[in-house]
Amino acid sequence: AQSVSQHNHHVILSEAASLELGCNYSYGGTVNLFWYVQYPGQHLQLLLKYFSGDPLVKGIKGFEAEFIKSKFSFNLRKPSVQWSDTAEYFCAVSSNSGYALNFGKGTSLLVTP
Amino acid sequence: SAVISQKPSRDICQRGTSLTIQCQVDSQVTMMFWYRQQPGQSLTLIATANQGSEATYESGFVIDKFPISRPNLTFSTLTVSNMSPEDSSIYLCSVSGGGTGGYTFGSGTRLTVV
Secondary structure (H helix, E strand, O other): OOEEEOOOOEEEEEOOOOEEEOOEEEOOOOOEEEEEEEOOOOOEEEEEEEOOOOOEEEOHHHOEEEEEHHHOEEEEEEOOOOHHHOEEEEEEEEOOOOOOOEEOOOEEEEEEO | OOOEEEEOOEEEEOOOOOEEEEEEEOOOOOEEEEEEEOOOOOEEEEEEEEOOOOOEEOOOOOOOOOOEEEEEOOEEEEEEOOOOHHHOEEEEEEEEOHHHOOEEEOOOEEEEEO
């Protein structure tokens, strides 16, 4: 069955630390990959997406993600986190453009001053 | 990308009653998606709504509980029927961005059942 796994459920980092959140998927064929962020009390916001081409994708707010096809992974990274990055992060996958997104369970990130 | 207007933004409902959530899109889209986000949880797909055909429901969701209408290419409704406190969640509609490949989400409906 198609699935999306986020291995880190809760992450606590100090400001300026580096961040890497794991995302693995189980899908056959071509996939479209996304990372969304949800700040406390706010709506989902797209951080970045990958459809094809360069597997290293840069998004907003200094985030980037790398698609590694052989590992079925799409990990999110940021070299230096800020307190304002405290939020819930969701990895999502669709099997084809236009089809529904399948979300991982999310990773709660807390950045301490 | 498309813009979605979702109503109501929030509601408090008595158990046993029903609530209909509306999503209006500013452009024609083939598929619309309805999600539920329970407190502290991720988004779970309820169903996919295509215009002119019955919605396709995901495992664990049934039409009697979550009837969906899709009368045209810009509008859809989701009804949460015979509500119980377990239905307290945020409900969101979404559309795909077609050629852009992205997805747009409505602002969500925060439902509390008492």
